[in-house]
Amino acid sequence: MNPSLTPRQQQIFDLVRRSIERTGTPPTRAEIAQTLGFKSPNAAEEHLQALARKGVIELVSGTSRGIRLKADTLRAMRRKPAHADQLDLPIPSLAQLTLPLIGRVAAGSPILAQEHVEQQYAVSPSLFSAQPDYLLRVRGLSMRDAGILDGDLLAVKRTSEARNGQIVVARLGDEVTVKRWQRQGDEAWLLPENPDFQPIRVPHEGFSLEGLAVGLVRGALNG
Template identity: 55%
Template sequence: MQELTPRQAEIWQFIRDYQETEGYPPTRAEIAARFGFRSPNAVTEHLNALVRKGALALAPDTSRGIRLIGAEADAEEEAGLPVVGQVAAGSPLLAEQNVTQRCQFDPGLFSPRADYLLRVYGLSMKDAGILDGDWLAVHATREARSGQVVVARIGDQVTVKRLWKQGKRLELRPENPDFAAIVPDPERDELVIEGIAVGLIRPNGT
């Protein structure tokens, strides 16, 4: 990696810190807001310079498609994908208290790239082949299409369900008739998409 200018180093560090806290990289708009750029185009110029210097890689057509490169970032990647267990109320998914272990698994085997593994609790998604104790490979994103299996947060609760959209109405549907769909009240419940399912690992191999 070539030597970075002070501003480029600040942007690289901001991306790293943001990703460490939130579990996914920032958008160009969030970087612009942090550094006072008037438009995301200025951010794009800095990001392209970082790409040329070998400090990061960009995925096309993805709002959060930023992957850091460098000694510290490579060391984190070599440590493996974090496995998230029970999520403490109100905490970021990848907060230290939620990560139970790391799995030596190539995140690039999934498409889009996996950012973490989420341990599944319960059988609400069993008819989709997602069982209790499975590790769901998750690509961190706030955007999801209707019909995708998502990791969603409603208040302090984190759940894995299939997202369905009809106009402004959103439903989180289980894949098990014994469970009811979750229909958030837009005036009372804040629904946040934490990521989309991109694969599955069954630790016990059965």
């Protein structure tokens, strides 16, 4: 336990961390309230504000899931001794990762094709819940309420499989999109996190799952 946090704050912090590890996104205030038995989301908001004042999280205004774990918080957790509470996070490499930044993707070509790489960035592995393979520049606001905004750099781990609720990078014909994955029986859907956008039913042809979102970079690399 972080000695600077009260037991309730630690409980909320752990809930946020587990949600990010499991789905790639933090919980909403309503989800925190429901899980911990608060009477209203306002109680969750008060605890989140306290965590932000103590410097262990960052709150992004205007989004229901705008909660971020700070990089130094993740690094401190990973330095915990072996007998401490176990975290399902990878041990970061001592060296920085060098990741390609993917810009616009040409129709029909692999997402990591050389012509798509805008730049290479050296970043700390401690920023991410799993080791990513590349950064993808986000276009548009369809994932706004998950805290993913236009121009953000999404860290992506290549995979062809996903669990319900995870945020994925998918190819639909000639387009690459970031959405939340949901499978129901024989049907699969790509769900936006913005009511201005419609869910996309995954077609049987012309679709491929490119990867999972494992983190987000904003500001420092976007200049």
